[in-house]
Amino acid sequence: MSDTTPTEAAADAPSPSPSSSPLSQPTTHAITKNPDVRPEPLGEHPVPETRAELPQARAETFETQPAALKPADAPIPAAPPAEPAAPAKMSWMARLKQGLSKTGQSLGGLFVGVKVDENLFEELETALIMADAGVEATNHLLTALRTKVRKDRLTDAEQVKAALRDILAEHLRPLEKNFPIDAAKPLIVMIAGVNGAGKTTSIGKLANTFQQQGKSVLLAAGDTFRAAAREQLIAWGARNNVTVISQEGGDPAAVAFDAVNAGRARGADVVMVDTAGRLPTQLHLMEELKKIRRVIGKADGNAPHEVLLVVDGNTGQNAIAQIRAFDAAINLTGLVVTKLDGTAKGGTLAAVAAGSQGVRPVPVYWIGVGEGIEDLQPFVAAEFAAALLD
Numbered sequence: 088m089s090d091t092t093p094t095e096a097a098a099d100a101p102s103p104s105p106s107s108s109p110l111s112q113p114t115t116h117a118i119t120k121n122p123d124v125r126p127e128p129l130g131e132h133p134v135p136e137t138r139a140e141l142p143q144a145r146a147e148t149f150e151t152q153p154a155a156l157k158p159a160d161a162p163i164p165a166a167p168p169a170e171p172a173a174p175a176k177m178s179w180m181a182r183l184k185q186g187l188s189k190t191g192q193s194l195g196g197l198f199v200g201v202k203v204d205e206n207l208f209e210e211l212e213t214a215l216i217m218a219d220a221g222v223e224a225t226n227h228l229l230t231a232l233r234t235k236v237r238k239d240r241l242t243d244a245e246q247v248k249a250a251l252r253d254i255l256a257e258h259l260r261p262l263e264k265n266f267p268i269d270a271a272k273p274l275i276v277m278i279a280g281v282n283g284a285g286k287t288t289s290i291g292k293l294a295n296t297f298q299q300q301g302k303s304v305l306l307a308a309g310d311t312f313r314a315a316a317r318e319q320l321i322a323w324g325a326r327n328n329v330t331v332i333s334q335e336g337g338d339p340a341a342v343a344f345d346a347v348n349a350g351r352a353r354g355a356d357v358v359m360v361d362t363a364g365r366l367p368t369q370l371h372l373m374e375e376l377k378k379i380r381r382v383i384g385k386a387d388g389n390a391p392h393e394v395l396l397v398v399d400g401n402t403g404q405n406a407i408a409q410i411r412a413f414d415a416a417i418n419l420t421g422l423v424v425t426k427l428d429g430t431a432k433g434g435t436l437a438a439v440a441a442g443s444q445g446v447r448p449v450p451v452y453w454i455g456v457g458e459g460i461e462d463l464q465p466f467v468a469a470e471f472a473a474a475l476l477d
């Protein structure tokens with residue numbers, strides 16, 4: 088997003104931040120500030136147009152380990168590969184199933200001890216609509232199911248259920264995509280979403296996931312409005328042993344800009360930029376989000392490489408409106424769907440896959456199935472369909 092006009096460039100310059108507190112002061116949670124980060128106020132430095140002019144990272148930097156004597160461009164050591172985790176697949180699948188069983192009661196449960204007749208299809212239609220699958224996906228799934236039942240002469244309800252599971256998995260498959268962690272170094276990932284969707288929690292989980300893959304991670308606390316959000320991210324950083332670029336108050340675009348530069352200078356593999364929660368109807372905040380995206384592009388012409396929307400899986404059909412609005416504003420590359428461990432709205436992803444209400448079928452990289460740091464799983468269409476129907 089480096090196609091900004093000079094007027095926009097002026098508008099995009101990080102706005103003045105309150106004067107930085109003395110860097111020698113200790114910070115919370117045994118996290119020490121990096122003494123080699125320059126303390127100038129961000130606002131005195133308009134965003135440069137060329138990389139040669141790029142300043143050093145200036146936002147306060149919190150590190151989970153004392154950073155004394157560390158030069159500003161000291162590489163961030165890659166996390167040692169984690170001990171191979173004991174297979175936890177059953178437990179997260181169980182949680183997903185348990186969560187989606189609220190949907191499943193009206194889906195999987197419909198097949199118990201019934202005849203395969205028009206009544207079953209009518210009940211399925213109602214259940215899919217109630218699960219927020221939307222009209223398009225419901226029609227598509229049931230048309231495919233009717234065809235299969237006729238063609239294969241299915242007479243047993245369990246067979247029909249298995250057929251629906253396969254059709255649903257096929258329908259959801261376009262949303263399945265591996266996260267391209269190695270596409271750039273550092274990979275700059277911007278994260279947005281409405282208030283309370285699970286952005287900060289998901290960033291913590293992602294940091295853990297990436298570290299398990301041996302990647303070094305740097306976080307930018309772009310939610311400069313809510314002190315608690317910043318503290319929360321710093322806490323996540325401490326838990327994950329990663330650097331968090333943070334600044335009290337001030338301009339989130341400036342924090343993002345500095346984080347990209349710091350990530351590059353330190354040789355980080357991934358830079359994740361958190362942003363404050365906002366509703367698509369808060370137009371000035373959506374403009375701010377666009378600005379953050381543009382300013383990231385000024386720090387690295389190809390960035391952000393990934394723009395993720397975190398969506399609460401309980402949101403149902405409103406998720407469609409969120410995806411549409413955020414996509415229009417910041418051109419999403421992927422979704423993280425959270426809280427699927429407790430939702431009756433498990434059909435929403437079917438609506439996304441169907442392009443319901445003009446939504447673009449944005450890939451779902453991960454699903455959140457709990458509040459713990461391990462409770463993030465790659466989205467796999469077949470597993471999701473099975474959890475929904477079994």
Ligand SMILES: Nc1nc2c(ncn2[C@@H]2O[C@H](COP(=O)(O)OP(=O)(O)OP(=O)(O)O)[C@@H](O)[C@H]2O)c(=O)[nH]1
Pocket residue numbers: 280281282283284285286287288289310313316363364365425426427428429454455456457458462
């Ligand atoms: N059960 C469950 N809870 C989750 C999941 N993801 C996040 N949460 C919870 O959702 C709540 C909100 O999460 P946050 O990460 O603070 O959300 P946020 O989007 O950063 O919030 P704002 O900064 O206010 O916009 C917290 O209580 C999280 O523990 C999930 O996958 N499952």
